[in-house]
Amino acid sequence: MAPSRDTNPSAFQEAFVNELRARRQADGISRNKLAAKLGCTPQWIAKVETFEKPPSEGLADDLDTYYQMGGTFHRMWEKHIEARKSGLIPTAFKPLIEAEKEAAQIGIYEPTLITGLFQTEEYARLVFSNGLQSDKVDELVAIRMERQAVLTSPKAPSIFLLIRESALRDVPPEVRPGQCKHLLGLAELPNVSIQVLPAHAHVFQPTGFQVLSFERSADLAYIEGTGGNSQMLSDAAAVLNLAVLFNVARSEALSATESAALIQTIMEGT
16 A cells, blocks of 8 residues: 555645755755664655655754754744644634633633543543544644643633533543543632533533633634534624623532532542
8 A cells, every 4th residue: 555645734844845855866865875864764754755754853953953954944844833733723713722812701611521721631632533543633632732821821811611510420431530630620720710510400502602801802702513613703792692691501500619529529430
């Protein structure tokens, strides 16, 4: 079977490969000789040049050193990684990631899953593993973990999470203790409040959503959708309606202390 080729490499990956080929051919050396000089295998050079594998940071640094490029290969590699990450994120989800960084307050209602900002690496890996290749799963998990830096940044927003009890109990047993422990740890942050909607709560909103407030701009809302078909709302009336729904749901939730006790109980399996 022929080796797989990345049919949609980033422009920066193409530039990296083109520069590598041009430098090697200008020197009149084979992949074998270049590999020997860099301390890698010729198979690795071949895979990079044929787009079977993306370049690594180590290869970029080695090429910069060998060709005295002053960091050119490394900069192309960095730009490729940025483009790769951007391409993996659903288009409809990108505005939320940017809005989170600027928000002063975020209210999150989640009826089915642990929301992304609060996921452990193990839970996120399970979420992404359905039908994706392992390398893409690794990249998506890394992006999600990086995104969580907003929780403890110097300008971290105040975050109010409402999560249904069923979402907690549906966490797969192999990752449930770690995920629950993580939630309890996050609940101790001064800017984070976690409240659980118990099974008997009269809240029937089937779709997760978020309401984001800002210091100097109008509020926004985000509604989750299947298959990347989520949407960001800026219409004032629509955003206000979701803010009201969030507060109505919150009135049915356990207190933060009661919620922590329930999470502890679920974590212990009692």
